Amino acid sequence: MSHSNPDRREFTKTLSAAIAAGMASGGFFSTAPSAKANATTNGKVGVALVGLGNLSTNQLAPALQKTKVMELRGIVTGTPAKADKWQQQYGIAKEHTYNYDNYDEIANDDAIDVIYVVLPNGMHPEYTIRAAKAGKHVLCEKPMANSSEECRQMIAACKDANRKLAIGYRCQFDPFHRRCIELAREQTFGKLKFIEAGFGFKIGDPNQWRLKSALAGGGALMDVGIYALQACRYLTGEEPLEITAQETKTDPVKFAEVDETITWSMKFPSGVSTSCMTTYGFNGINQFTGLCDNGWFGLDPAFSYAPPQPKSSNPSQAKLDLDPVDQFAAEMDAFARCVLHDEPSSVPGEEGLRDLVAIEAIYESIRTGKAVSLA
């Protein structure tokens, strides 16, 4: 694509966005900052991935070959060899290729509407805030940050810049998870009473960033336990009132800086109680079950990159025999549509913040040996 005529490009992009949005939101010719997309002439939203690790390489880039509204246009990487490879593999122009020294210059790159922050957790705040200051909308991987305080700073920065902020909660865009939310909310099996949810795996390389507190913020809980927490929150549609947690560490060398195995319980306002777990110590738990007055439903596995597998006391009633989708493509297209149509994200920064508030309560309960009230 050509970017030789910035003025014209700016105009047509704005036009395109307005058309896509049905010109519903007004302010079309306004000079005030708008949350609308810098969508380019092809009607798509351009994204730059920041951090070309495993997730970007094996999940996001392939997913971006399937997205309908979001388009991979830029990369930010500190590794020149990766830059070369991605430029060739995905036809990314040199002018949309950045490193960590010139990252802020992305402000001048109108092809990039959205920055997807795929860095280690501890770097999310800085790169989100700088993205917002560069005038870009931000999609940030989970967990949003290492602390609720950082989440609040990120939300404020994006608000100040009038940019959208969403968190990479791919499961919330998956049809199996959506259907389970319906089953819970519509009380297909009667009132939801209990959720059992857990996600863990046996972590390998002892030198990876996920085991470093500064970069990861925490261990299994921050990385994968958050999926179980999310499941409890989106199935109930509520925030926990009380959290009780316990941690076990069997390898204090490998897990010197982060948590290994955590179990936690939560009470929700509607009376739902939950039993959750997460671990870096072993494989085998990757599921949630919603137990209701007259039956149960769930996914097992639930949180893998592979399609979820449904389970139910009554499969024909659960209607969970659905066609799988690429969750990352669905997540990214959803955010692209929010940007194009100037609509709020269903997984905004506030959603990431709510998880961090609960996660901090889990750590507090472990630290103090006491139930933590969030009421």
Next chain:
Amino acid sequence: MSHSNPDRREFTKTLSAAIAAGMASGGFFSTAPSAKANATTNGKVGVALVGLGNLSTNQLAPALQKTKVMELRGIVTGTPAKADKWQQQYGIAKEHTYNYDNYDEIANDDAIDVIYVVLPNGMHPEYTIRAAKAGKHVLCEKPMANSSEECRQMIAACKDANRKLAIGYRCQFDPFHRRCIELAREQTFGKLKFIEAGFGFKIGDPNQWRLKSALAGGGALMDVGIYALQACRYLTGEEPLEITAQETKTDPVKFAEVDETITWSMKFPSGVSTSCMTTYGFNGINQFTGLCDNGWFGLDPAFSYAPPQPKSSNPSQAKLDLDPVDQFAAEMDAFARCVLHDEPSSVPGEEGLRDLVAIEAIYESIRTGKAVSLA
């Protein structure tokens, strides 16, 4: 069977017991009190069931038609109609039929070697202690009592009377559960790291004794949560070091006196951690899973009267394709053999006490909102 010649009967019973025991334990002609059976001439151990409720009617009496070493000879019931029915159905002689007024006269009934206490939990201590004082060995249903203090009194009473005391932990005599214990202890899937265990059901009749604190001692935890607790204890072969628990009550009328839903976590000395739950509020959880370094195994359902169903990450390695047995028959025959051979029970009063110690810690954690140390 005839009981016209007490002296001869006593002698042949003792002889029979000694033969069965391989005359290994000495004291054959000793006049000191012996823990040996009053086994009758047919070489079997006679049992009287105290309390002819659902469990006795639908599980124990049918199981006693299959037992090889224990024989149903007596009943204790406050309902004459039940007495008539059982006498006819099981050929129980009038002389071995008791009510709650003449219960202690069972001391003179040499056909009865064992009393199986199948009353509401709160009545276990009294009827166990009176059984021991009547010179009978005691098999007592779980939970052993409403408190650890009562357990200690029951143990002391049986010890003072030189009578054996065992708790009705039928799962410990089930081949599926035994095999799972082997898988854990022999580290077939590597070191055991985590146990997920839960058992609950939606309780019906709001007027039943299980919802009365004085009779039941507690709710779901005392009644069925104890199975999940047991599973954690027999899979690890250890006692919990720390317990953290949370309770949720959605129906404070029905569950005014007892617990409805409880989640709890335990840490064991070997580093195993557990996530457990129990409920009277809904159906659907009746399982345990043992997660190890290199795989997992479990039973789901695990604790029903119907045969357990195995599950594993590697079924051919787990070797859980076993033939089901009648768990109650196995449990009763095992105790009968202990009595006959004067051997210790694998599920003695002390085993029941250990569960009550853990259960009290669970209730304490709920009451105080704090982790409870048992170290």
